[in-house]
Each structure stands twice: as structure tokens, then as C-alpha cells.
Amino acid sequence: MxxxxxxxxxxxxxxxxxxxxxxxxxxxxxxxxxxxxxxxxxxxxxxxxxxxxxxxxxxxxxxxxxxxxxxxxxxxxxxxxxxxxxxxxxxxxxxxxxxxxxxxxxxxxxxxxxxxxxxxxxxxxxxxxxxxxxxxxxxxxxxxxxxxxxxxxxxxxxxxxxxxxxNKETSRALEADAREAILKKADEAIYVRRNAAIEQERIIKENELSTEIAIEEKKMQILDAQLESEKLLQVKKNELEEAQLQFEIAQEDKRKALVNSEVENAKIKADARIYEIAKSMEVINSVDSSTIKALASVGMDSSQLIAVAFQELAGNAAKIGEFNMSPELLQGLMRSK
Structure with a gap:
């Protein structure tokens, strides 16, 4: 406005x-x-x-x-x-x-x-x-x-x-160049990957061999330890057997000495017994037979004395003209038996 x-x-x-x-x-x-x-x-x-x-x-x-x-x-x-x-x-x-x-x-x-x-x-x-x-x-x-x-x-x-x-032509050329470079890198990558796989396989094989070698070495060590243990055990066993043998030899020697001692003692006892018997026989030979019989009858019971008497009678049968035995005497002898 x-x-x-x-x-x-x-x-x-x-x-x-x-x-x-x-x-x-x-x-x-x-x-x-x-x-x-x-x-x-x-x-x-x-x-x-x-x-x-x-x-x-x-x-x-x-x-x-x-x-x-x-x-x-x-x-x-x-x-x-x-x-x-x-x-x-x-x-x-x-x-x-x-x-x-x-x-x-x-x-x-x-x-x-x-x-x-x-x-x-x-x-x-x-x-x-x-x-x-x-x-x-x-x-x-x-x-x-x-x-x-x-x-x-x-x-x-x-x-x-x-x-x-x-521009398009240059871009296609660059793409081709880049594509070839990429393919080359891909081939190189495949080659590197294969080499890496081969190297990895070699490492795995080496590890397996190393493991097997280590296992075998352990087995050998165990075997050596077992052999050494068995050897020590055998040595100990031999030592025990040797000690046992020495002990048994010592025991046999002691037994032999004991037997020899017993033989010697038996021989001495036998000689003493022979000497005693010889002395006894000399005494007996110097004693009259009737005396011996009398000594033998010491301690006999009545039946034994009657038997000795009958023996004497039988020995002197030629000198006896007649022998009479009463029935009572015979019955007494039978009761005694």
C-alpha cells in the first residue's frame, strides 16, 4: 500500500x-x-x-x-x-x-x-x-x-x-592385464598352496617318524631297564643261591663232623662194651658153674626153681637110678602154671 x-x-x-x-x-x-x-x-x-x-x-x-x-x-x-x-x-x-x-x-x-x-x-x-x-x-x-x-x-x-x-578401450586393456595378473597370482597362490601342503605333509611325516623313533627309543630304554632289572635280579638270585649253597655246605660239613663224632663215639662205646664183656667173660670163666647157677637162681620164684631143679636132674639122669614124683607135686606145678 x-x-x-x-x-x-x-x-x-x-x-x-x-x-x-x-x-x-x-x-x-x-x-x-x-x-x-x-x-x-x-x-x-x-x-x-x-x-x-x-x-x-x-x-x-x-x-x-x-x-x-x-x-x-x-x-x-x-x-x-x-x-x-x-x-x-x-x-x-x-x-x-x-x-x-x-x-x-x-x-x-x-x-x-x-x-x-x-x-x-x-x-x-x-x-x-x-x-x-x-x-x-x-x-x-x-x-x-x-x-x-x-x-x-x-x-x-x-x-x-x-x-x-x-575410456572403454583402455579399460578393457587394463581389465585384461589385471585379469592376467590376477590369474597369474591365482596360479602362484595355487603353487604356493601346493608347496605349503607338500611342506606341511613333509613336516607331518617327519613328526610321525620322529614320534616313531622316540617311541622306539623309549621301548629300547624300557627293554634295557627290564634287562638291567632282570640282570640285577639274577645276580641277587645267584647271590642267594650261592649263600644257600654255602649254608648247605656248611650244614653238611657240620653233619659230617657230627656223624664222624657219633661214629667215633659209637666206636669208643663199642670198644668199651667189648672191653666190659671181655672182662665179664674173664670173671665168668674163672667162676665155678654151680656158683653161676646159684647166682642166677637168686630172685627166682618157686616154679622157676623147680624148673632149674628138673634141669639139673636131667643133666644127671645117668647117675639117678629111680625118680618118683608124687601127684600132689605135679598138681601144684600145674596150678602154678
Whole structure:
């Protein structure tokens, strides 16, 4: 109404409000009422922005590669970029007056391409394909130190290389070369694995032989110990048998000595007995027979004395003319029997 309007900006938009050519207000996410005929605005986006890029470069060995990546940045100094590029804002149509805001990402991509070209020209094809992480780190450092980026007040947040690809013919050649290398490594791996298996088998065989040898050695040691034990046992047995034999010999010697002593004693006793008998016979021979008979009859009972008497009668039968025995005497002798 009468040229006065209200406008509101987002927090990621930095606004510089000019009235009659003078800066009267600035800041992020402003909202205010302005008078259209005398007000102009500059709106600079302050949020981070990701810009994809893809371009071809030539390596040091003259091979063409395609580099695909993404750069992330934000405008850190709004006044610097507002002084170099037109970020004037048409508040009636809610759009920028010029295309400078659209051209800024391409300017940054061009700077990135120049920095990437410098790095790729120093690398061979194989090095370039394998250097995506190194190339991204180098790119960020180079952009931070780049004077043009600094003049625009831009802060580089990150850079990523998503792919580095050779052309189709080169890619097929590399694939074939890599495939042959992989197959060669596979063959080498098979050869190494077979050798390792053979070596492992040899080690196992050696361990088995060593185990068998150790077992045989243990058996020999056990056998030697058994033989030594049997030998010691036999020696002890022989010693015991020898001691027993010596004991038996000693016993036999003692028995022999005892027998000899007994024989000698018997002989002495026999000689004494013979001497005694001889002396007795000498005495008997010197004594009258009737005296002997009388001595013999000492201690006899009546029947024995009658028997001796009858014997005497029988001896002198030639001298006896007649012998009479009464029945009473005969009956007495029979009763005695």
C-alpha cells in the first residue's frame, strides 16, 4: 500500500538492505517493512552447497580419463562476494536480478578443474586411477590456498572424487592385464598352496617318524631297564643261591663232623662194651658153674626153681637110678602154671 511492503527471508540467506544507495541493515534471516521505490536488496545464500562435476583430463602417459566428483562450499564473507558479483534481489518477482548466482558454481568447478589438471598431468594412468583419495585431499588444500577462492570469500568444506575412469578401450586393456595378473597370482597362490601342503605333509611325516623313533627309543630304554632289572635280579638270585649253597655246605660239613663224632663215639662205646664183656667173660670163666647157677637162681620164684631143679636132674639122669614124683607135686606145678 502506497509502496510499503513486508518481506521475510530464510535463516540461510544473508540480506543487505540499501535505501537511497546506503546500507541501512544487514543480517541473516531478516524480516522488515520496506518502501519499494527507494529500497534495493542484496541476498547472498550462506548455506553449504554441493556442486557435482565431471570432466576429462590427460595423464602423463597420454591416456584420457574421466573424473567425476563433488565439491562442497559455502560463502563465508558475504560482503566480498557482493562486491564482485551481482546478488541483487528483485523483491517483486522474488528472484535474482542477474545470473551471477547461477554462474558461481561453474566458476568454482572451473577452479577445481584447473587444480585437478595440474595433479593428473603428473600421474600415469594406473596412478591416477588409484589416487582418488589423495587427489581429493590435494584438491581441498589447493582450493583453500587459492587466491581467487579467497577473493570471493568462499570457504571450501570438502571435496570427493567419486570415480576416475579410463575410456572403454583402455579399460578393457587394463581389465585384461589385471585379469592376467590376477590369474597369474591365482596360479602362484595355487603353487604356493601346493608347496605349503607338500611342506606341511613333509613336516607331518617327519613328526610321525620322529614320534616313531622316540617311541622306539623309549621301548629300547624300557627293554634295557627290564634287562638291567632282570640282570640285577639274577645276580641277587645267584647271590642267594650261592649263600644257600654255602649254608648247605656248611650244614653238611657240620653233619659230617657230627656223624664222624657219633661214629667215633659209637666206636669208643663199642670198644668199651667189648672191653666190659671181655672182662665179664674173664670173671665168668674163672667162676665155678654151680656158683653161676646159684647166682642166677637168686630172685627166682618157686616154679622157676623147680624148673632149674628138673634141669639139673636131667643133666644127671645117668647117675639117678629111680625118680618118683608124687601127684600132689605135679598138681601144684600145674596150678602154678
Amino acid at each position: 502506497f509502496g510499503f511492503r513486508f518481506i521475510k527471508f530464510q535463516p540461510n540467506e544473508y540480506v543487505m538492505r540499501y535505501a537511497k544507495g546506503k546500507l541501512i541493515k544487514e543480517g541473516a534471516g531478516l524480516s522488515f517493512t520496506y518502501y519499494g521505490p527507494t529500497t534495493s536488496m542484496v541476498v547472498v545464500p550462506v548455506g553449504s552447497k554441493e556442486v557435482p562435476f565431471i570432466f576429462e583430463e590427460i595423464t602423463s602417459d597420454f591416456q584420457s580419463i574421466t573424473i567425476q566428483g563433488e565439491i562442497s562450499y559455502r560463502i563465508a564473507d558475504q560482503k566480498k562476494i557482493a562486491g564482485l558479483m551481482n546478488f541483487g534481489y528483485n523483491f517483486k518477482k522474488s528472484c535474482y536480478i542477474s545470473e551471477d548466482s547461477i554462474k558461481l558454481p561453474q566458476k568454482i568447478v572451473n577452479i577445481v578443474r584447473v587444480q585437478t589438471k595440474r595433479q593428473i598431468e603428473k600421474m600415469s594412468l594406473r596412478e591416477a586411477i588409484q589416487s582418488s583419495e589423495v587427489l581429493a585431499d590435494t584438491m581441498v588444500k589447493a582450493l583453500v590456498q587459492n587466491g581467487e577462492i579467497e577473493r570471493f570469500g568462499i570457504e571450501v568444506l570438502s571435496a570427493a572424487i567419486l570415480a576416475i575412469l579410463p
